[in-house]
Amino acid sequence: MRAFLKQFGLFAAIQLAIAVIVVWSYRRQYPSAQNYLAASIDKHALIRTQEPPRLIFIGGSSMAFGVNSAAIAEACGRRPVNMGLHAALGLQFMLNEVEPNIRPGDWIIVAPEYQQFIRLGQSEMLVNMLEIDSANARLLDRHEWAGAFDTGFIQRFGKIARAVIGRPGRFFRKNTMSRSTRLYYRRGGFNQNGDIVAHLNETPRGLREKEFQFRYRDEMVQETIAQVNRFAKNAEAAGAKVFFSHPPLPREVFQKNRATISRLDAELRAKLTVPQLDSAEEMVFPVEYFFDTWYHLAAAGVEKRSQLLASRMAQRSKGENVAR
Amino acid sequence: MTFTTLTFLIFFTVVFALYWSLHNRRAQNVLLIIAGYVFYGWWDWRYCGLMIAASFLDYFVGLGLNKTEAPWKRKLLLTCGLTGNLAMLGFFKYFNFFAENFQALAASLGWRVDPITLNVVLPVGISFYTFQTMSYSIDIYRRKMRATTQLLEYLSFVSFFPPLVAGPIERGTHLLPQFFKERLFSFQQAADGCRQILWGLFKKMVIADNLAPIVDAAFTNPSAYNGAELVLATFCFAFQIYCDFSGYSDIAIGVAKLLGFELIRNFAYPYFSQSVGEFWRRWHISLSSWFRDYVYFPLGGSRVSKPRMAFNVMVTFILSGLWHGASWNFLIWGALNGIGVLPDILRPQHSKRNPSEIPVEQPGAVAIFKVLITFTFICFGWVFFRAQTLGNALLVLERIGTSFLSAAGGLLGKHDATDGRVFIVLALLVALEWVKRAHLHPLVFDRWPQPARWIGYTVLFWTIVYLGTYGSSTFIYFQF
Numbered sequence: 086m087r088a089f090l091k092q093f094g095l096f097a098a099i100q101l102a103i104a105v106i107v108v109w110s111y112r113r114q115y116p117s118a119q120n121y122l123a124a125s126i127d128k129h130a131l132i133r134t135q136e137p138p139r140l141i142f143i144g145g146s147s148m149a150f151g152v153n154s155a156a157i158a159e160a161c162g163r164r165p166v167n168m169g170l171h172a173a174l175g176l177q178f179m180l181n182e183v184e185p186n187i188r189p190g191d192w193i194i195v196a197p198e199y200q201q202f203i204r205l206g207q208s209e210m211l212v213n214m215l216e217i218d219s220a221n222a223r224l225l226d227r228h229e230w231a232g233a234f235d236t237g238f239i240q241r242f243g244k245i246a247r248a249v250i251g252r253p254g255r256f257f258r259k260n261t262m263s264r265s266t267r268l269y270y271r272r273g274g275f276n277q278n279g280d281i282v283a284h285l286n287e288t289p290r291g292l293r294e295k296e297f298q299f300r301y302r303d304e305m306v307q308e309t310i311a312q313v314n315r316f317a318k319n320a321e322a323a324g325a326k327v328f329f330s331h332p333p334l335p336r337e338v339f340q341k342n343r344a345t346i347s348r349l350d351a352e353l354r355a356k357l358t359v360p361q362l363d364s365a366e367e368m369v370f371p372v373e374y375f376f377d378t379w380y381h382l383a384a385a386g387v388e389k390r391s392q393l394l395a396s397r398m399a400q401r402s403k404g405e406n407v408a409r
Numbered sequence: 410m411t412f413t414t415l416t417f418l419i420f421f422t423v424v425f426a427l428y429w430s431l432h433n434r435r436a437q438n439v440l441l442i443i444a445g446y447v448f449y450g451w452w453d454w455r456y457c458g459l460m461i462a463a464s465f466l467d468y469f470v471g472l473g474l475n476k477t478e479a480p481w482k483r484k485l486l487l488t489c490g491l492t493g494n495l496a497m498l499g500f501f502k503y504f505n506f507f508a509e510n511f512q513a514l515a516a517s518l519g520w521r522v523d524p525i526t527l528n529v530v531l532p533v534g535i536s537f538y539t540f541q542t543m544s545y546s547i548d549i550y551r552r553k554m555r556a557t558t559q560l561l562e563y564l565s566f567v568s569f570f571p572p573l574v575a576g577p578i579e580r581g582t583h584l585l586p587q588f589f590k591e592r593l594f595s596f597q598q599a600a601d602g603c604r605q606i607l608w609g610l611f612k613k614m615v616i617a618d619n620l621a622p623i624v625d626a627a628f629t630n631p632s633a634y635n636g637a638e639l640v641l642a643t644f645c646f647a648f649q650i651y652c653d654f655s656g657y658s659d660i661a662i663g664v665a666k667l668l669g670f671e672l673i674r675n676f677a678y679p680y681f682s683q684s685v686g687e688f689w690r691r692w693h694i695s696l697s698s699w700f701r702d703y704v705y706f707p708l709g710g711s712r713v714s715k716p717r718m719a720f721n722v723m724v725t726f727i728l729s730g731l732w733h734g735a736s737w738n739f740l741i742w743g744a745l746n747g748i749g750v751l752p753d754i755l756r757p758q759h760s761k762r763n764p765s766e767i768p769v770e771q772p773g774a775v776a777i778f779k780v781l782i783t784f785t786f787i788c789f790g791w792v793f794f795r796a797q798t799l800g801n802a803l804l805v806l807e808r809i810g811t812s813f814l815s816a817a818g819g820l821l822g823k824h825d826a827t828d829g830r831v832f833i834v835l836a837l838l839v840a841l842e843w844v845k846r847a848h849l850h851p852l853v854f855d856r857w858p859q860p861a862r863w864i865g866y867t868v869l870f871w872t873i874v875y876l877g878t879y880g881s882s883t884f885i886y887f888q889f
Binding site: 086088093099100103209231234235236238239240242243247250251 | 411413414415416419429594596599600603863866867870871874875877879
């Protein structure tokens with residue numbers, strides 16, 4: 086037994102040493118303090134320190150790339166906190182980021198991407214968030230921890246290894262991020278309210294990804310609606326108000342998925358307990374309004390969507406004042 | 410809990426450490442029972458009830474068979490045991506299939522029958538452990554072994570976690586006695602176990618899981634692909650299922666070795682077979698031999714007339730097809746393989762070579778031709794195995810037949826995430842398995858100096874890290 090453990094330990098130590106070198110090279114090539122997800126550190130600081138009355142935006146990258154939060158907040162006399170970051174984090178994680186920081190009088194717009202209704206957060210992405218800030222551990226629920234242990238940690242390490250081994254020429258180099266990462270997908274690409282602004286003066290690059298397909302999954306949809314309702318109930322108990330908004334989509338993409346999105350919309354109208362600011366169709370824009378993928382709006386799209394949301398929030402604000 | 414997860418690594422590390430720190434065989438067996446139920450209950454704790462039911466049913470049937478000599482009583486006891494196991498299997502696995510088909514038959518006769526299907530979830534591995542416990546009762550009935558009165562050892566045997574959910578399907582005669590022996594840690598056995606686990610992980614994570622998206626795309630929507638793409642998808646499935654299933658077996662056997670147990674061999678390089686009969690002696694050996702011993706032989710085996718022998722073969726293969734699942738596709742797949750085996754079986758001097766006697770001599774052109782023909786036939790059967798419906802299977806075959814001479818690049822371009830590297834690795838796998846076909850698994854480099862061996866293992870490990878897929882995909886055979 087002792088001989089086996091000695092040999093096995095030595096072999097494992099060699100692999101561990103290689104792993105350490107791989108991670109070291111990765112960190113040099115892709116410094117995590119400056120990467121896109123590291124913007125969560127600033128967003129968490131913002132939600133802790135922003136003075137009330139506040140308008141908090143929850144969503145994935147469609148929220149990060151998709152609004153002028155200051156203009157919308159101004160329309161209803163509030164200060165913006167845009168928590169939008171990445172759809173793959175999953176809605177539960179996004180809600181968990183905000184819930185402990187809700188203050189009386191907060192207004193919150195929840196605008197999940199359509200995928201949030203049919204998919205959970207990606208374990209690898211959640212492990213990446215732990216890597217960026219270990220304090221994020223408290224934001225993971227039981228299922229997310231199980232996913233992280235099942236596949237997340239291994240997936241994350243696999244991704245790091247692939248990035249390093251796949252490009253041996255860059256092994257000793259620093260900051261080897263792609264052009265788009267250097268320009269937009271970085272911590273410094275956000276403004277002080279949490280909106281991505283680095284891309285606003287750039288020409289839209291066209292949709293590059295695989296075809297968007299929204300496959301309706303009833304069980305997940307019901308669970309997600311219940312999740313938003315639970316969050317709204319807790320927020321209300323803390324003196325805040327929650328609204329729902331739809332994510333933006335290019336017209337062609339929407340048309341292809343009209344049937345399933347309409348089915349989702351019908352469920353939302355029937356079961357969501359929070360007011361809806363818009364319809365799915367109102368958030369459909371020409372493809373030229375999108376920057377590099379569906380959900381990511383370019384400057385013109387950001388302006389249009391923000392105008393619409395600002396007018397809706399202004400109405401809500403007036404309604405509230407009248408009611409008072 | 411799946412072998413390819415960090416959760417399993419942590420689980421096994423704890424079990425391994427506790428197991429070898431216990432110096433009492435019975436304490437080790439208790440630990441193995443707890444570990445087995447934790448491992449199995451990880452999917453859904455309610456499944457554990459089924460395993461307990463299957464265990465106790467055959468335990469008491471075994472005790473009853475020990476005590477009675479009257480043939481009719483013995484037969485009655487065995488019938489009770491088999492009925493109980495088959496009822497459990499039938500309810501969870503076949504109820505919906507038969508109810509739906511009965512409804513369709515009634516509708517074709519003009520009767521309207523309300524569907525009575527239930528939304529029953531198939532418990533993971535039920536086909537494996539019920540077959541294991543059934544073989545235990547049958548072997549006692551046949552007086553091949555005595556039933557154990559030791560409940561602890563018996564429960565350890567049924568719930569032993571490495572082969573629990575996807576085999577190899579163990580026999581009481583082989584595995585149970587190992588629970589009564591003191592286990593001594595063997596360096597050679599443990600090191601070999603580690604090598605076999607590494608090889609299993611490589612096959613599963615690098616090859617099977619990288620081929621899966623290509624196969625899934627083509628078989629989910631075959632009408633979107635041409636004949637050449639569907640041929641490629643079928644070829645990919647042949648290696649996906651081989652690497653997935655034999656990968657699981659390798660890991661299970663390796664893990665068992667680390668605990669001081671020897672499981673039976675489940676795969677013996679089946680794609681090097683020169684006939685369909687030989688293929689079935691080398692593929693999923695534990696199931697093939699189960700059907701041979703408990704279905705084919707009782708039907709008369711080959712000691713009957715030729716037509717009766719052919720009938721026996723067909724019944725055995727159709728049942729083996731249905732073991733995989735309740736669908737017409739599996740039935741046809743089983744029947745096809747039965748037909749494929751017939752020429753081999755009906756020959757006057759047919760080969761009865763067992764898998765440990767794999768031919769290792771250099772084959773001539775004729776042998777290579779036979780291997781290719783056998784592989785093509787097996788792939789033809791895989792179309793039925795993999796297609797979601799009979800209609801889809803026929804569509805795949807129709808498109809292969811009508812537009813074979815077309816380009817297959819589209820499928821790979823869209824769904825091969827490795828940019829073709831998986832095919833290079835696959836070619837290396839086939840080459841290595843060919844060179845090492847005399848061994849139980851290919852990672853046997855006894856003549857190499859240790860540094861060279863370790864470099865080889867390190868390259869393999871980092872190939873898994875680099876090319877592996879770490880999704881939440883489970884093993885294909887979990888669904889059976």
